[in-house]
Amino acid sequence: MTGSSTAPGRLEQVRTFLNTWRVPHETRTATDDLPELISDPQRWRSGFPDIPPPQPNEIGELLDLRTDLRAALGNPAPAELVSWFASHPVVVAVGDDAEPIRYLARDAGTAAALLAKVAVALADHRWARLKSCPDCRNVFYDHSRNHSRTWCSMYAETPDGRACGSIAKVRNYRNRQRGNRE
Numbered sequence: 001m002t003g004s005s006t007a008p009g010r011l012e013q014v015r016t017f018l019n020t021w022r023v024p025h026e027t028r029t030a031t032d033d034l035p036e037l038i039s040d041p042q043r044w045r046s047g048f049p050d051i052p053p054p055q056p057n058e059i060g061e062l063l064d065l066r067t068d069l070r071a072a073l074g075n076p077a078p079a080e081l082v083s084w085f086a087s088h089p090v091v092v093a094v095g096d097d098a099e100p101i102r103y104l105a106r107d108a109g110t111a112a113a114l115l116a117k118v119a120v121a122l123a124d125h126r127w128a129r130l131k132s133c134p135d136c137r138n139v140f141y142d143h144s145r146n147h148s149r150t151w152c153s154m155y156a157e158t159p160d161g162r163a164c165g166s167i168a169k170v171r172n173y174r175n176r177q178r179g180n181r182e
């Protein structure tokens with residue numbers, strides 16, 4: 001599974017949210033899909049089945065949340081999230097055998113629902129496995145045993161998939177070659 005970027009369970013919806021800001025390989029220009037996504041509730045529901053679609057006045061907050069969540073990637077105890085959990089508290093409830101403790105958003109907004117999922121990932125130590133590729137900034141889930149994956153994908157997974165690790169290797173190789181000649 002080390003080749004896959006997909007996060008387990010509902011954390012995948014958080015990953016999808018973080019990747020609404022992206023830098024496509026073709027253009028290398030940052031693109032923001034969030035405004036369009038917010039105006040299309042049907043598309044929102046297919047990408048985020050467990051997260052209520054945001055109201056127009058929540059957009060600014062979601063953009064800030066996305067920035068802070070991205071800054072918190074790879075960090076098992078991110079300080080960036082302290083004030084978010086203070087303003088959108090997550091409460092615990094007793095669940096069932098499969099999920100003994102549930103983390104629930106106390107308010108009904110979109111940010112709160114996302115933060116409840118982040119809380120689960122922090123509690124079960126999966127959060128730090130979400131990483132942003134240093135090259136294309138794509139957020140991926142590190143399935144590797146020793147949490148050592150750096151690039152979003154060593155090999156393209158899909159026809160439009162990325163292969164930043166391979167690209168970086170080629171670039172380093174070329175730079176070395178150039179260095180040897182000089």
Ligand SMILES: [Zn+2]
Nearest residue numbers: 133136152164
């Ligand atoms: Zn990448």
